Amino acid sequence: MSGYAPQTSQTADASAIDIHSRAVSYTCGDCDGDVQLKRGEPIRCRNCGHRVLYKKRTNR
Template identity: 60%
Template sequence: MSRETYQVPSMGTQNTFDAQGGGYASAMAIDSPSVVYLCGECSARVPLKRGDQIRCKDCGHRVLYKERTKRMVQFQAR
Protein backbone atom coordinates (compact mmCIF):
# COMPACT_ATOMS: atom_id res chain seq x y z
CA MET A 1 0.00 0.00 0.00
CA SER A 2 1.24 3.43 -0.85
CA ARG A 3 0.84 6.19 1.71
CA GLU A 4 -0.29 9.53 0.43
CA THR A 5 0.06 12.63 2.52
CA TYR A 6 -3.06 14.51 3.43
CA GLN A 7 -3.50 17.79 1.57
CA VAL A 8 -5.74 20.49 2.98
CA PRO A 9 -8.36 21.51 0.42
CA SER A 10 -7.86 25.02 -0.86
CA MET A 11 -10.62 27.46 0.06
CA GLY A 12 -9.54 30.22 -2.35
CA THR A 13 -9.87 33.68 -0.80
CA GLN A 14 -12.65 32.70 1.56
CA ASN A 15 -10.35 31.98 4.51
CA THR A 16 -7.02 33.75 4.38
CA PHE A 17 -4.63 34.37 7.23
CA ASP A 18 -4.50 38.01 8.28
CA ALA A 19 -0.93 39.01 9.14
CA GLN A 20 -1.85 42.29 10.86
CA GLY A 21 -4.63 40.90 13.06
CA GLY A 22 -3.06 37.51 13.61
CA GLY A 23 -6.31 35.69 12.83
CA TYR A 24 -8.41 34.56 9.95
CA ALA A 25 -10.17 37.16 7.81
CA SER A 26 -13.21 35.90 5.94
CA ALA A 27 -14.20 37.43 2.62
CA MET A 28 -17.83 36.60 3.38
CA ALA A 29 -17.87 38.72 6.53
CA ILE A 30 -16.61 41.82 4.71
CA ASP A 31 -19.10 42.13 1.85
CA SER A 32 -21.80 39.67 2.82
CA PRO A 33 -25.31 40.52 1.69
CA SER A 34 -27.93 41.12 4.32
CA VAL A 35 -30.88 38.75 4.69
CA VAL A 36 -34.20 40.24 5.77
CA TYR A 37 -36.04 38.60 8.67
CA LEU A 38 -39.39 39.37 10.30
CA CYS A 39 -39.62 40.00 14.03
CA GLY A 40 -41.96 37.61 15.84
CA GLU A 41 -43.14 40.31 18.25
CA CYS A 42 -43.55 43.58 16.31
CA SER A 43 -43.42 42.24 12.69
CA ALA A 44 -40.65 44.69 11.79
CA ARG A 45 -38.32 43.87 8.89
CA VAL A 46 -34.81 43.28 10.28
CA PRO A 47 -31.86 43.07 7.86
CA LEU A 48 -29.05 40.93 9.31
CA LYS A 49 -25.55 40.29 8.02
CA ARG A 50 -23.26 37.47 8.98
CA GLY A 51 -22.08 37.90 12.55
CA ASP A 52 -24.85 40.32 13.61
CA GLN A 53 -26.78 39.69 16.80
CA ILE A 54 -30.06 37.86 16.27
CA ARG A 55 -32.24 40.55 17.78
CA CYS A 56 -34.90 42.96 16.52
CA LYS A 57 -33.52 46.47 16.28
CA ASP A 58 -36.90 48.00 17.22
CA CYS A 59 -38.20 45.97 20.18
CA GLY A 60 -35.22 43.74 21.10
CA HIS A 61 -37.15 40.49 20.60
CA ARG A 62 -34.97 37.48 19.74
CA VAL A 63 -37.37 35.40 17.65
CA LEU A 64 -36.91 36.23 13.96
CA TYR A 65 -38.53 34.47 11.02
CA LYS A 66 -37.03 34.29 7.55
CA GLU A 67 -39.15 35.95 4.86
CA ARG A 68 -40.76 33.79 2.22
CA THR A 69 -39.18 33.73 -1.19
CA LYS A 70 -40.74 35.87 -3.90
CA ARG A 71 -39.82 33.60 -6.78
CA MET A 72 -42.24 30.99 -8.03
CA VAL A 73 -41.72 27.50 -6.65
CA GLN A 74 -43.33 24.65 -8.57
CA PHE A 75 -43.20 20.95 -7.76
CA GLN A 76 -43.66 18.17 -10.29
CA ALA A 77 -46.43 15.69 -9.34
CA ARG A 78 -45.96 12.05 -10.31
Protein backbone atom coordinates (compact mmCIF):
# COMPACT_ATOMS: atom_id res chain seq x y z
CA MET A 1 0.00 0.00 0.00
CA SER A 2 1.93 2.95 -1.20
CA GLY A 3 0.83 6.25 -2.61
CA TYR A 4 -2.08 6.66 -0.26
CA ALA A 5 -1.70 8.38 3.03
CA PRO A 6 -4.69 8.04 5.30
CA GLN A 7 -5.63 11.38 6.73
CA THR A 8 -6.89 11.50 10.25
CA SER A 9 -7.84 15.13 10.29
CA GLN A 10 -11.28 16.48 10.96
CA THR A 11 -14.00 15.67 8.52
CA ALA A 12 -16.32 18.64 8.52
CA ASP A 13 -18.71 17.04 6.10
CA ALA A 14 -20.47 14.69 8.44
CA SER A 15 -21.62 17.38 10.81
CA ALA A 16 -22.84 19.77 8.17
CA ILE A 17 -26.49 18.96 8.36
CA ASP A 18 -29.45 21.28 8.39
CA ILE A 19 -28.05 23.95 10.62
CA HIS A 20 -28.77 26.79 8.24
CA SER A 21 -30.06 30.08 9.54
CA ARG A 22 -30.05 28.92 13.09
CA ALA A 23 -29.00 31.85 15.18
CA VAL A 24 -27.84 31.34 18.70
CA SER A 25 -28.18 34.11 21.19
CA TYR A 26 -25.14 35.07 23.18
CA THR A 27 -24.46 37.65 25.79
CA CYS A 28 -21.31 39.64 25.47
CA GLY A 29 -18.96 39.30 28.39
CA ASP A 30 -17.87 42.88 28.10
CA CYS A 31 -20.74 45.14 27.17
CA ASP A 32 -23.42 42.64 28.18
CA GLY A 33 -25.11 43.22 24.88
CA ASP A 34 -27.21 40.78 22.93
CA VAL A 35 -25.36 39.03 20.14
CA GLN A 36 -26.90 36.61 17.70
CA LEU A 37 -24.55 34.38 15.81
CA LYS A 38 -25.27 31.81 13.19
CA ARG A 39 -23.52 28.51 13.04
CA GLY A 40 -20.04 28.95 11.72
CA GLU A 41 -19.79 32.62 12.41
CA PRO A 42 -16.86 33.81 14.49
CA ILE A 43 -17.57 34.36 18.14
CA ARG A 44 -17.46 38.09 18.42
CA CYS A 45 -19.57 40.86 19.79
CA ARG A 46 -20.92 43.21 17.16
CA ASN A 47 -21.17 46.10 19.53
CA CYS A 48 -17.74 46.28 21.08
CA GLY A 49 -15.81 43.58 19.29
CA HIS A 50 -15.25 41.51 22.39
CA ARG A 51 -14.56 37.88 21.71
CA VAL A 52 -15.88 36.33 24.87
CA LEU A 53 -19.54 35.54 24.63
CA TYR A 54 -21.74 33.58 26.92
CA LYS A 55 -24.64 31.48 25.88
CA LYS A 56 -27.89 32.83 27.09
CA ARG A 57 -29.71 30.93 29.75
CA THR A 58 -33.30 30.37 28.97
CA ASN A 59 -34.44 29.04 32.31
CA ARG A 60 -35.50 31.92 34.43
